[in-house]
Amino acid sequence: MASYRITLLAGDGIGPEITAIAVKLLERVAQQFNFQLDFDHQPVGGDAIEKFGEPLPASTLAACKASDAVLLAAIGAPKYDNLPRQQRPESGLLALRAGLDLFANLRPVAIVPALIDASSLRPEVISGVDLLVVRELTGGIYFGQPKGRVQLENGEERGFNTMTYSSSEVDRIAKVAFDLARQRRGVLCSVDKANVLDVSQLWRDRVNEMAGAYPDVNLSHMYVDNAAMQLVRQPRQFDVLLTSNLFGDILSDEAAMLTGSIGMLPSASLGSSGPGLFEPVHGSAPDIAGQDLANPLAMVLSAAMMLRIGLKQDAAALALENAVSAVLEQGFRTGDLMADGCTKLACSAMGEELLRAL
């Protein structure tokens, strides 16, 4: 019987509640589909700051590296907002991405017909949207050197960061995007600011060079400002969006919000080898933490992504996804998605319904 080691990073805020539900569902599908999951809980973010004084303890990173996949819920809480940046929960996340070499961040954004009314966009604009943001995650201005702050002679201060990519960094993320476009509708849009930035021109040159190997993929380029517009104007035009780290941070959040139901969206972060990291797009929602109000569906869909991409357990992944569709069709909603005629459920009750649907 296949057996996998899963590192669970429940993190902060609503993290523990939604993790508990994902674990129950994962245990159930493992049983149903005949494989074994060994879970190992590790602290990260604020949780790790409390226990170890740092947002990514070495023991957590080591456990992640030794596992087959990592499932992260959410990190961050207001009480850490005024710490120096290196000591904040977010730094733990960046260190985890770097430590596991997770250069490819996949963020699918698809409209669930039952939730179309949650969107702030008109139904006819948003219906049928099914796009995937492929965001570079370990390079660009997030990690570029030099960076810092310096005192100038005239008494002023200057802050600076470096946005940089090497050709091989562009190549490896572009390959991921081309390969995924090929498996989808074959349409790839690479986003940059090549009319202003040298680093973007290199990005565009490398993507163009790779296009020769993918004659079946329809490649276009779009400036980031235009992409931010087009996502609002006509999001259905996109299949796969390829972006750098910063542009992907902005555009994937914009794209996620088009659905109006960010509590539904999973993501995957992958390296060239080693375990992938799977996590919901939403945050730790400190305002509702511990009140049994959270929406666990993005976490469950992240667990499904982990099963499919990380463990190649496609049937089990599909079972989880079907359970999510089933509860929505039955009209069950957590508070964030509540609508007329639906039944409002607590987080734990949603977990029960999901188990029943399995």
Place this chain on the structure above:
Amino acid sequence: MASYRITLLAGDGIGPEITAIAVKLLERVAQQFNFQLDFDHQPVGGDAIEKFGEPLPASTLAACKASDAVLLAAIGAPKYDNLPRQQRPESGLLALRAGLDLFANLRPVAIVPALIDASSLRPEVISGVDLLVVRELTGGIYFGQPKGRVQLENGEERGFNTMTYSSSEVDRIAKVAFDLARQRRGVLCSVDKANVLDVSQLWRDRVNEMAGAYPDVNLSHMYVDNAAMQLVRQPRQFDVLLTSNLFGDILSDEAAMLTGSIGMLPSASLGSSGPGLFEPVHGSAPDIAGQDLANPLAMVLSAAMMLRIGLKQDAAALALENAVSAVLEQGFRTGDLMADGCTKLACSAMGEELLRAL
């Protein structure tokens, strides 16, 4: 009688058509409100590349500097897309901003009730939106040094740009935003990525420091990814948005598209002294150039901004704005805004109706 020198930069694509209309209307209001305008046409962008081999000839910059205000229509055409970046029309625009020290870019985004159906957002989400993006325009990653591309020893190439601000650069744009917030609803949201970038932390620190002098302004900070989300989710929450150059490029285009009628939006770019530059937010629309199909309204509203901010001719500015409202209320539309029950007009015919409405 007050007299002003206006440099007209008609530029490319639909630029000349919409400039012609703006000139006629400006001449009419000058007569009505008893001041004189001396127009001086100068080439910029592709137009200047054809005539002078460069996108911003020294003579054009000199003429701009010697004038009281600059009115720009649009630049850019596909035929220049493959030139080296420094020779493209866009570089002329960047050089113009730098040459006139236009550090403050103001982009108002307001919903015209008559056009609410043009938006891809639901009417109840978009109605009443009235926000102003204050974008820093001569600093940040657009102009930061060092930048370039280098060959690495291992045969790879690396591209890089520097995102940088000094404290005085942040201070002067922040002051513009605080002052404008004070004249509006008193709500200022400063956008950054201080959880990742050193340059953003400096930005945030300086903005916080200035807040003490504006106890009447309600200041908040938002990460750029969240701002991209919130603009889609609930755009009415914003009054003034303060951004760096790159974040403002992305967010102001996103905000503009929320209206669905980007053919309506003007902008102003201002320095600490010297003439301001006024231009529509839309581009040169090469696909419809020369066919009398363009929407001249954003250009007319840019001329109104020029009258109000650049020349302090408030009454004349209001007259232009009222003329625009009047033609829309009468149901006249250019093709981009055409809707059931409206009368479709060519660009020139829209100009005639505007003249009639004055």
